[in-house]
Amino acid sequence: MGKVRLSQEGVVFALAVALFAVFAVLLNNFLTAGNLIALVRSVSILGILGLGMGLVVIGRGIDLAMIATMVVTLSWVLSMAQAGTPFDTALAYGFLLAVAIGLASGILIAYADIPAIFTTLAMGLVIYGSGRAFLFQIDVQNTPSGVAWFDFLGRGLLFGLPMPIAAFAVLAALIALMLMRTRFGRFVYAAGDNPLAARITGVPLRPLIVLQYVVSSLIAFLAGIVMAAAVSGMSTRVYNSTMIYDVLLVVVLGGISLSGGRGGVRNVLVGTLLVGVLLNGMTILDITYTTQNLIKSLILLLAIMVDSFINPRDEQTSQQSQGDI
Amino acid sequence: MTPLVQLRGVSKDFRGVMAISEVNFEIRPGEIHAILGENGAGKSTLMKVLAGVYQPSSGEMLLDGQPATLKSPSDALSHGIAMVFQETNLVPSMSVAQNIYLGDEKLFNRLRGLNIQAQRYLLSLNFYVDPTVQVSFLGAGKKQLVEIARAVHHNARLIIFDEPTATLTPEEKFHFFNLARRLKEEGMAIIFISHALEEALQLADRITVMRDAKVVVTDETSKFDRDRIVQAMVGRSLSGELYSDQARVPRPMGRKILSVENLSMGNTVRNTSFSVFAGQVTGLFGLVGAGRTETMKIVAGVLKRDYFHGGTVRFEDRPVRYRTPRPAVRDGIVYVTEDRKIEGFFETMTIAGNIQLGDLAKGDNLLTPTTPRQGRDLAVEWTKRLGVRAIDADARVIELSGGNQQKVVLAKALVQKPKLVILDEPTRGVDVGTIVEIHNFINDLADSGMAVVVISSYLPEIIALSDRILVARQGRIVEEMDVAEATESRIMYAAVH
Numbered sequence: 139m140g141k142v143r144l145s146q147e148g149v150v151f152a153l154a155v156a157l158f159a160v161f162a163v164l165l166n167n168f169l170t171a172g173n174l175i176a177l178v179r180s181v182s183i184l185g186i187l188g189l190g191m192g193l194v195v196i197g198r199g200i201d202l203a204m205i206a207t208m209v210v211t212l213s214w215v216l217s218m219a220q221a222g223t224p225f226d227t228a229l230a231y232g233f234l235l236a237v238a239i240g241l242a243s244g245i246l247i248a249y250a251d252i253p254a255i256f257t258t259l260a261m262g263l264v265i266y267g268s269g270r271a272f273l274f275q276i277d278v279q280n281t282p283s284g285v286a287w288f289d290f291l292g293r294g295l296l297f298g299l300p301m302p303i304a305a306f307a308v309l310a311a312l313i314a315l316m317l318m319r320t321r322f323g324r325f326v327y328a329a330g331d332n333p334l335a336a337r338i339t340g341v342p343l344r345p346l347i348v349l350q351y352v353v354s355s356l357i358a359f360l361a362g363i364v365m366a367a368a369v370s371g372m373s374t375r376v377y378n379s380t381m382i383y384d385v386l387l388v389v390v391l392g393g394i395s396l397s398g399g400r401g402g403v404r405n406v407l408v409g410t411l412l413v414g415v416l417l418n419g420m421t422i423l424d425i426t427y428t429t430q431n432l433i434k435s436l437i438l439l440l441a442i443m444v445d446s447f448i449n450p451r452d453e454q455t456s457q458q459s460q461g462d463i
Numbered sequence: 464m465t466p467l468v469q470l471r472g473v474s475k476d477f478r479g480v481m482a483i484s485e486v487n488f489e490i491r492p493g494e495i496h497a498i499l500g501e502n503g504a505g506k507s508t509l510m511k512v513l514a515g516v517y518q519p520s521s522g523e524m525l526l527d528g529q530p531a532t533l534k535s536p537s538d539a540l541s542h543g544i545a546m547v548f549q550e551t552n553l554v555p556s557m558s559v560a561q562n563i564y565l566g567d568e569k570l571f572n573r574l575r576g577l578n579i580q581a582q583r584y585l586l587s588l589n590f591y592v593d594p595t596v597q598v599s600f601l602g603a604g605k606k607q608l609v610e611i612a613r614a615v616h617h618n619a620r621l622i623i624f625d626e627p628t629a630t631l632t633p634e635e636k637f638h639f640f641n642l643a644r645r646l647k648e649e650g651m652a653i654i655f656i657s658h659a660l661e662e663a664l665q666l667a668d669r670i671t672v673m674r675d676a677k678v679v680v681t682d683e684t685s686k687f688d689r690d691r692i693v694q695a696m697v698g699r700s701l702s703g704e705l706y707s708d709q710a711r712v713p714r715p716m717g718r719k720i721l722s723v724e725n726l727s728m729g730n731t732v733r734n735t736s737f738s739v740f741a742g743q744v745t746g747l748f749g750l751v752g753a754g755r756t757e758t759m760k761i762v763a764g765v766l767k768r769d770y771f772h773g774g775t776v777r778f779e780d781r782p783v784r785y786r787t788p789r790p791a792v793r794d795g796i797v798y799v800t801e802d803r804k805i806e807g808f809f810e811t812m813t814i815a816g817n818i819q820l821g822d823l824a825k826g827d828n829l830l831t832p833t834t835p836r837q838g839r840d841l842a843v844e845w846t847k848r849l850g851v852r853a854i855d856a857d858a859r860v861i862e863l864s865g866g867n868q869q870k871v872v873l874a875k876a877l878v879q880k881p882k883l884v885i886l887d888e889p890t891r892g893v894d895v896g897t898i899v900e901i902h903n904f905i906n907d908l909a910d911s912g913m914a915v916v917v918i919s920s921y922l923p924e925i926i927a928l929s930d931r932i933l934v935a936r937q938g939r940i941v942e943e944m945d946v947a948e949a950t951e952s953r954i955m956y957a958a959v960h
Contacts, residue, residue, distance in 0.1 A: 318835075319834065324816075327811070337789075340791075340793065342789050400811050
């Protein structure tokens with residue numbers, strides 16, 4: 139199995155490079171500075187979200203509320219800033235909201251034993267609905283002017299790299315370190331591989347699950363900050379887009395198995411690269427939005443099929459895990 | 464007499480690894496045939512070839528003397544070959560009657576008619592199972608009856624059982640033996656895989672021993688004894704080491720480490736009381752359904768006792784009430800499961816990863832740095848202590864044999880440095896050679912001062928290992944004895960109701 143997974147990463151990476159080369163040769167506008175910056179920007183936000191999703195999926199969960207969390211926390215923060223609240227204070231409120239959302243999803247999943255996919259699906263709707271009803275009124279929130287670090291985060295360069303991609307790289311390194319080299323990370327893999335065995339071994343299973351959703355929520359908040367800085371605002375249109383499927387596509391295509399316990403940050407990186415190049419190329423090719431969605435959805439379906447073929451979830455274990463006491 | 468099924472030079476390989484190679488095998492009508500062999504010897508693969516689950520890579524298969532190929536299990540069933548797997552293939556949420564007639568329902572199915580039909584049918588087989596009961600509420604023995612009823616209903620002439628007695632109580636085993644003999648008298652051929660040599664000697668007409676993907680010997684049962692089988696299985700004689708009859712000196716009781724009073728949980732554990740002492744092995748015997756596993760799982764925090772009148776557990780003279788296994792592990796109580804695949808090991812991880820997780824789980828701070836190196840060091844130490852045979856510590860647990868997997872699960876538990884370790888069926892599904900090693904290791908643990916509880920359904924194992932024996936019956940510990948005063952009949956007398 140080890141060989142198969144390694145080659146899956148390799149194949150995805152090779153595909154991404156090949157696709158990049160093909161677009162670079164065939165499309166006039168692809169290799170321009172403007173397009174590459176747009177590519178990098180979209181890729182880094184997708185990648186940051188993919189890191190959060192990847193973490194949860196490794197722990198045998200899924201967080202479909204990430205986009206809602208990102209949109210609502212940032213729209214709220216920006217609307218508070220517009221209304222005169224100091225930006226730092228507004229960000230602190232947003233941070234707390236993200237933690238609260240993660241706690242709510244996590245507690246429902248871990249302690250009420252509701253399947254993660256339904257909890258977070260509903261949670262996304264609830265967050266977005268209450269955000270629109272109580273927290274902000276207009277669709278597009280603009281960023282406050284005059285916050286230097288915020289402008290730098292959007293447009294600055296760090297060692298020649300645009301800041302969004304630098305933020306993605308730093309976060310990726312942090313998550314990788316957390317997964318591979320801390321007790322928390324090993325627990326996440328254990329819980330994703332076999333929750334019953336993890337519990338018996340003494341892993342604090344339920345608090346761990348809650349923590350995973352808090353982390354993914356916070357990563358969504360972070361992705362929102364980077365996005366708002368990069369495009370100078372936050373629009374509720376993002377919530378109504380297919381972005382959550384793009385994030386899933388990044389994770390599954392990269393090779394993190396939906397059956398849990400398998401994969402890592404490397405998989406998110408190659409997945410992000412391929413999906414980013416693909417989306418950008420399709421946009422330049424002027425493929426209609428509908429067709430793009432069709433292509434993406436077919437690839438997602440294919441990736442999920444390949445995943446369940448390579449990593450079949452053991453029938454016995456999955457049956458048992460539904461009856462956790 | 465034409466053999467019912469005959470295999471000639473049949474091989475099956477998985478990606479180049481030979482699971483069975485050049486096997487010649489025949490099964491005659493109306494015989495009971497036992498297949499013995501260590502884990503990984505190819506027994507299950509051979510049976511699955513017979514049952515149409517796998518298609519042979521090479522070789523020839525004859526049914527009633529005619530060449531035939533079985534494309535699928537249902538194809539095999541239409542030829543009269545049925546297989547009863549270790550994990551039953553029944554639909555848990557359906558009734559017994561629905562399961563028996565699964566697959567040939569009429570378009571409009573009347574439940575009452577079906578139940579009456581099933582009732583008559585079951586009685587004609589002398590099976591006392593209520594056809595309206597949902598299968599998930601049945602015990603292992605009854606489930607097996609339903610599976611057999613289903614096979615007979617499909618006009619099976621050959622029924623293959625994969626370890627039919629592994630999950631049965633001695634009582635249910637007795638029924639199974641009688642049933643097998645009755646089916647045989649009706650002309651049915653029976654093959655069963657087993658780890659229990661006595662069963663094979665007692666029940667089978669012929670015995671086949673497999674080793675390393677090959678059939679070592681097939682012969683009439685009367686020509687075998689324990690020694691000859693074991694020798695054929697492992698290529699060496701173990702009879703002196705395993706279950707020696709010579710009297711042992713029991714270890715003295717150490718300090719009382721665990722005392723349980725009036726423990727209750729629903730109707731599986733009923734008001735039970737007992738104590739466990741350090742520095743010795745406490746054997747816990749009981750028939751399935753006696754609440755042994757549940758009692759010990761409560762002690763280790765895996766299950767919760769009743770909220771009201773649940774009784775008290777005192778560990779090291781301190782009352783404890785664990786709601787999850789974690790605080791128990793941190794206090795020094797570790798439970799090693801009887802079902803390592805479901806709640807034992809982590810299949811995506813290496814040996815090192817598994818053992819390291821045991822170590823990590825005892826600790827507290829989630830951000831503590833860990834390195835793969837620490838895991839590898841632990842793995843090297845423990846694989847040496849337990850004699851895990853694997854290429855290296857980076858081998859994945861899923862690729863190991865049952866015996867080696869069990870050793871890894873043991874290491875994962877013992878790396879947590881428990882004061883009280885509870886081993887639930889520590890040698891289930893483990894080959895004969897490894898059983899000896901695990902027994903020796905358990906003795907070493909007790910000698911080092913640890914309190915060891917061994918739950919086992921196998922009397923010779925209980926008597927060979929224990930210093931003190933507890934017998935459970937219907938959710939309660941009913942008798943306690945020193946090994947010196949214990950005999951198989953005395954223990955069994957206490958266990959049956």
